[in-house]
Amino acid sequence: MAECGASGSGSSGDSLDKSITLPPDEIFRNLENAKRFAIDIGGSLTKLAYYSTVQHKVARVRSFDYSGKDAEQDHEPPYEISVQEEVTARLHFVKFENTYIEACLDFIKDHLVNTDTKVIQATGGGAYKFKDLIEEKLRLRVDKEDVMTCLIKGCNFVLKNIPHEAFVYQKDSDPEFRFQTNHPNIFPYLLVNIGSGVSIVKVETEDRFEWVGGSSIGGGTFWGLGALLTKTKKFDELLHLASKGQHANVDMLVRDVYGGAHQTLGLSGNLIASSFGKSATADRDFSKEDMAKSLLHMISNDIGQLACLYAKLHCLDRVYFGGFFIRGHPVTMRTITYSINFFSKFDLLEMDRLERPLVNLPLLLDPSSYVPDTVDLTDDALARKYWLTCFEEALDGVVKRAVASQPGSVDAAERAEKFRQKYWSKLQTLRHQPFAYGTLTVRSLLDTREHCLNEFNFPDPYSKVKQKENGVALKCFPRVIRGLDALGWEDRQLALVKGLLAGNVFDWGAKAVSDVLESDPQFGFEEAKMKLQERPWLVDSYSKWLQRLKGPPHKCALIFADNSGIDVILGVFPFVRELLSRGTEVILACNSGPALNDVTYCESLIVAERIAAMDPVVHSALREERLLLMQTGSSSPCLDLSRLDKGLAVLVRERGADLVVIEGMGRAVHTNYHAALRCESLKLAVIKNSWLAERLGGRLFSVIFKYEVPAE
């Protein structure tokens, strides 16, 4: 008998990941420049991956040539933004039903203009069957690859590189999904690949694996038998039916056989005694939904059971399930404990993100237990509801901002609309299936939004805003520094901290704020300080920090900066300057790519250069490499300390950083609020969201000032 989930909600999403339906021009993005093709033709679905270059708009910032001339100081804006067509590599993943293969090949042929490739890598059973067709249509030579070798390579690759690629599913636990962070040591494991049939492979090392068994009852059985039973032709429709069905109407359960007595025997009455057992004895019609659900249970249970038997036989305790049958469908996974969800997170992955190694921050106390996100929204229904609504409401603004960022573009409005639809539909999916794209967190919502923007060629909607704000803030810099220098030591320390926080108050999302900023930046900065909560703050360890400052200087501080403009220029730089004056080296880490109005590494270089021209402390520190600007490796408004640019990690270790400063809601509250470090840390943020403030027990603009010293 197999355990089954009779109850359980959360699986009734009605916007399931759809199979591809033609027309294909929506699907085969960036096909013109496809450089390399790989195709996996299974028993029922074709999976196509192509490595293509993308003409991708990037906002580049370029410093004007000052040559130290003072006259240039009045030059506004402070630097140039040029939107360039950058060529980046992307891996695209497309899947479609085999029936469409000919139409798809035709489409590919017609659109494949700029390729010089002569070969297509093909795998899967169908590679043999469709070899001639592919060669004839595409005039490419088909190189057959062994399906398993490909599968294993692919699996190892994603398990190592894509966070949350693997997750644990536990029936009736809350949440039902737990996502795994990447582990360098993934071997040995059992891979259960569920295609039309099921292949079970024992993977021992990167290139040593063995096919140990399989089963003919797989996705094809669900589809084929399901089509016969329900007259429903499409795989996704079948899954949709299943999500609404009650299998107990069709299956013979233990309680049907034992009556009510199963309880006294310590049996669960919900165990299935015989799949479809009732359809044999009851003389009546069964609903399509119930039959589809029963079928799904039957097949999932069977695969799970076989996987367990194989795992036991081969003494393996880790089993990964993959294949199209899984594909982000919670109903499918109900009975399966460990699963891998192939490429469901995004339709396309960017290669460059994967090529550069991302590593742990060496200062993490326990990298294996580090979880960046403060709240798991799959866990916390209330928070989930709030944030999803929040992101929905903000969507109009983001769309407007995106259009405004490309005034010269004829199709900006159209692309922005597509962006809106895509992100909106993702949000709706998440309402019904919180775990549809991996762990759901504020970070994942933010990241997904950035990703969608990128996808529709809005690489940096805030580039102009940031440029302007940097310009005005730079102008104010000398005045702010003069003001600070006039203060006594203790007052100055508080003013510096307030400055850091003030930069955080203003968010370009708030209309009123941006108006003030544009009219009188100096006033804006001062007003921001006024707005700040009076001490004691919501979280307030400032006194401890001040006490610490009276002691010996830190050796090296690692600072993760947040916003462009006032925040980085009038908040972070004066703080950095003070640290430098104390004899502390500073590593200033900024995002590699744009996200919201966060300062990017490229922008930080220009800003630093401009400040150096005004300020001898910064100037000499830069020259002597006591102030180092680094990139984080991330393009997220949040911060994952386990996935940082390797160069940054190396430098942190070399310089022996003993203080980490993280500022901003995204980096210090939504993520890392609970992150434990091996050195002193400072987490600062202003809560600019009344719901969150309330939840934390404070009011809008409450201040978080969290200074932590690790236990000896």
Place this chain on the structure above:
Amino acid sequence: MGTGRLGVPMERPGRASDTSASSAGEPAPEGPDGRRRELLRCRASSESEPPGGASASAECVRRSRPGSCSCAPSVSRQRVESLRKKRQLFPWFGLDIGGTLVKLVYFEPKDITAEEEEEEVESLKSIRKYLTSNVAYGSTGIRDVHLELKDLTLCGRKGNLHFIRFPTHDMPAFIQMGRDKNFSSLHTVFCATGGGAYKFEQDFLTIGDLQLCKLDELDCLVKGILYIDSVGFNGRSQCYYFENPADAEKCQKLPFDLKNPYPLLLVNIGSGVSILAVYSKDNYKRVTGTSLGGGTFFGLCCLLTGCTTFEEALEMASRGDSTKVDKLVRDIYGGDYERFGLPGWAVASSFGNMMSKEKREAVSKEDLARATLITITNNIGSIARMCALNENINQVVFVGNFLRINTIAMRLLAYALDYWSKGQLKALFSEHEGYFGAVGALLELLKIP
């Protein structure tokens, strides 16, 4: 009222074993009586409780597990001796109430003396005549005449063992018949196993005025199969295997001498499937099971072909071609998939061809029945094989009513086990396929160890 009836001790010497383990001496006539009352009280009280809190009743039943009969927690040697002398009153039944079928074994004594015949009460006689002179009962009850075990000696009595089956949904009619034929006046004990022993217990009591002695399903199964194998099949071997199972012409059913039965993997395919590893007469464990069993085959066949009986489903399957329905390795790879040593004929995806509309339109009901049979059978074979490997057992006995008149499934199991284990595993079958649970229940009644 039921309590009073059952409490009459005098005519039930055979149930001396019902006494508690307290004193190993005399029969203590009120012993069984008191014991019974207590049990009944115990059950009755649990019924008034909400379902969640049926602890008293749970304990009652559990105390006797994994023993034999839930009304007989322990039996002293002396009691067994006395039992054998004063054996159980007729009629001797063993009942196995499964999810789909009820299996009933009935021992017909052939050595009845004239004196006995004289004393035999009318209802008992009528039962004997009714069961032995018919081969069908009502519209659905069937006596498997070909399975009858002749001249069997049980508890010192000589007679024939009859094997009868009827659908579980006719259980109410059966209980009604018991009432009509006034079974309760015989003060017999119904030893019953299978889930239905629990499900219908209350009906037996309230409608038929009969107290069921509920027995553990797997205990009965193991006991039954070992016993039946030991007595043979009217001089022939009970156990058999297939030689050349894949070859329609050369395939032969040959007797197998199960002289070294242990360890044994026992795969019981009823509505669902249970798999047991048996290490000795009273040492066995349930390894696993699957919900894809006979009920799944028949249920899916009903839905796919509109058939109404198991026989019809099998008959259709015998005329069908599953390769039209299933996607084979060769359909995908054009031949064998050599890298993994997968032969082209192996099924890559059960019902895989049915993803295509054209192919769905081209298959017959017979093809679908065949594919369903092949799918379920292969899956059972595969799970059985994995269990055998995990438990390090190389003889696998398949039993259960799924295999009744089901040569296709048996040959496929034989072939699949042999092929995928490279000859290491042997698939064995037994003539009395689905009746072992019922036989085990009968043995419990007679306290045959």
